[in-house]
Amino acid sequence: MSIKSTNITAVAHRVPQEERWRAAGHRGGVLWFTGLSGSGKSTLAFELEHRLFAKRYNVYVLDGDNVRHGLNSDLGFSPKDRAENIRRIGEVAALFAEAGVIVLSAFISPYQRDRDMARKAAGAQFHEIYLSADVSACEQRDPKGLYKKAREGKIPDFTGISAPYEAPAAAELVVDTANESIEACVEKLMAYVDEKFGFTQG
C-alpha cells in the first residue's frame, strides 16, 4: 500500500483510556474470528454479541454485510482487494476498540499476513480466535450452499477448495467448532471475554 497522507500529527484525546474503560466497566478490544466459510464465525459472533450486550458490554459485530455494502463497496475479491478489505476492517476495529467497544470481527481472513496487519493496528487488545473446523466439517454443513457451488467450479478462488487458508500459528484462543456444540463454544467465549476484558480483573 502506498502512503499518501503526509504532514499528519497524532490526535490528543483528553479522555484517558483508563477512564473510558472504567466508565464502561470493561476494556475495549478486538476478537478477530478467523476460520473457513461455515466454521461458525457469524453464528458465534452474533450469539456472543447478544449475550455480552445483555451483560452490559459495549459490543459490536463487524461482518460482511455491514462492511462490504458501505466502507468497502468499492472492493471486489481479487487478492489485492481482499487484502485491502481486511486492512480497512482492521483499522476500523482498532478505532472501535479505542473508543471502548469490544469488536467481534467475523471474516474468513485466510492469510496470516493480513491478520497480522489487523493485530498491528489494534495493538495489545487484539485477540485472534481460531474457529477450527476443517473443510470436510464445513462442507457437510454448507449453510449457504457455497461449497457445492465451489465444487461445481462456479466460485473461483474459494477458500479451502481453490484458494488457501492459513490456520493461525499462535491464536490466543482456539474454538473447536467442528466437535463442540454452539452452546459450548459460546460459553467458552463468554468466559474468555470476562477474563480478558472485565475491568475488575486487573
Ligand SMILES: Nc1ncnc2c1ncn2[C@@H]1O[C@H](COP(=O)(O)OP(=O)(O)O)[C@@H](O)[C@H]1O
Ligand atoms: N459449534 C458450532 N459453532 C458455530 N456454528 C456451528 C457449530 N455447530 C454447528 N454450527 C452450524 O454451522 C454453521 C456455521 O455457519 P456460519 O456461522 O454462517 O459460518 P461462517 O460465518 O464462518 O461462514 C451454522 O449453520 C451453525 O448452525
Ligand SMILES: [Mg+2]
Ligand atoms: Mg459468516
